[in-house]
Amino acid sequence: MQLTIISVILAVVYVGFISAQVPIPSRPDGYGVGGPADAHVVVEMFLDPLCPGCKASWPTVLQVIQAYGTRIHLRIHTFPLPYHTNSFVASQGLHVVANVTNRNLDAIFQYTTKVFENQQMWYNDATKTMTMPQVIDSLATFIDSIGLVTKDKFLAGMANDDINGETRISWKYACSRGVAGTPTFLINGVTTSANSAWSLDDWKSVIDPILASNKKVSSQIKDCPPDQKQCAYAPHKTQCCLAGERCIPNVGCRCFNFKNGNKCV
Ligand SMILES: *[C@@H]1O[C@H](CO)[C@@H](O)[C@H](O)[C@H]1NC(C)=O
Numbered sequence: 001m002q003l004t005i006i007s008v009i010l011a012v013v014y015v016g017f018i019s020a021q022v023p024i025p026s027r028p029d030g031y032g033v034g035g036p037a038d039a040h041v042v043v044e045m046f047l048d049p050l051c052p053g054c055k056a057s058w059p060t061v062l063q064v065i066q067a068y069g070t071r072i073h074l075r076i077h078t079f080p081l082p083y084h085t086n087s088f089v090a091s092q093g094l095h096v097v098a099n100v101t102n103r104n105l106d107a108i109f110q111y112t113t114k115v116f117e118n119q120q121m122w123y124n125d126a127t128k129t130m131t132m133p134q135v136i137d138s139l140a141t142f143i144d145s146i147g148l149v150t151k152d153k154f155l156a157g158m159a160n161d162d163i164n165g166e167t168r169i170s171w172k173y174a175c176s177r178g179v180a181g182t183p184t185f186l187i188n189g190v191t192t193s194a195n196s197a198w199s200l201d202d203w204k205s206v207i208d209p210i211l212a213s214n215k216k217v218s219s220q221i222k223d224c225p226p227d228q229k230q231c232a233y234a235p236h237k238t239q240c241c242l243a244g245e246r247c248i249p250n251v252g253c254r255c256f257n258f259k260n261g262n263k264c265v
Helices: 002-020 052-071 087-100 105-117 132-145 151-158 161-176 200-212 215-219
Strands: 031-034 041-047 072-078 184-187 229-234 237-241 246-248 252-254
Touching: 031 052, 031 105, 041 052, 041 200, 052 072, 052 105, 052 200, 072 087, 072 105, 072 161, 087 105, 087 132, 087 151, 087 161, 105 132, 132 151, 184 200, 229 246, 229 252, 237 246, 237 252
Parallel strands: 041 072
Antiparallel strands: 031 072, 041 184, 229 237, 246 252
C-alpha cells in the first residue's frame, strides 16, 4: 500500500517536471527595439497577429516606442491563440521575416503593422472555405506585394521546420511566463493591466515614475568637476573621486592614505 502511494507520488512529480520544462530558446525570445535589453524600463508585448485587441493597441505601442526612443526597451513576442485559426501561420510569418531579413527590426515591426492593418483578410470567417496552403499563399502574396519579403522566400520559410520550431518555442515560452491572452504587457517582467484602452498618457503615467526613480544613477554619469576624477566602478554606477582617492572596482572612490586628520593624499 505504502509502496503504491510512493509510486503515485513519484509519478505525479515526474509528470509535473516534464510538463514544467519548456525548451530553452537559442537566444532571448522576441524582437526588441529602443534601448538596450537591460534598460531601466523593459516593456514586453505578447501579441497574436490576428487578435483585434492587439491591432487596437498597436498604434499606441508605436507611439510609446517613438516617445521614449532609447530610454526604454520594447520587445514583442508572438503568442498565437488557438481560436484564431490562422494565427500560428501569421506568427510563423513574423519569424520568417526575421529569418529572411537577418532579424531586421524595421522589417519585423513593419510585418506586424501591415498584418494588423489587414487582419480581416485572415480572420476565421474570411478563410473558412480556404485550405491551409491557400491561407499561407494569401499571406505570402500580400507580404510580397508590400515589398517586405519575396513570395518564394516567404513560402520557403513557412515550410521550414526550424522556423516552425522557433514559433512553437516562442509560444511555449509565453506559456511559461503565465501569458493566457493577448495583448499581454509586462513592464520589467511584471504583468500589467495595460490594454488597447491605454493612451500614450496612460503609458507615461507608469513609465515616467520608473525612469525618474533611476535619475540619480543617470545623473552620476555627468562629467565630474575639473579637480575630480570620474570612477565608473560598476555598470551604470559612477562616482567622482576627490584628489588622492582611488577608484576601486565594485566599490567606488576610496582613500588609502589619510594625512593631517582626514585629508587624503
Ligand atoms: C534562418 O533559418 C535557417 C534555416 O533554419 C537557419 O539556418 C538560419 O540560421 C536562420 N537565420 C536567422 C538569422 O535566424
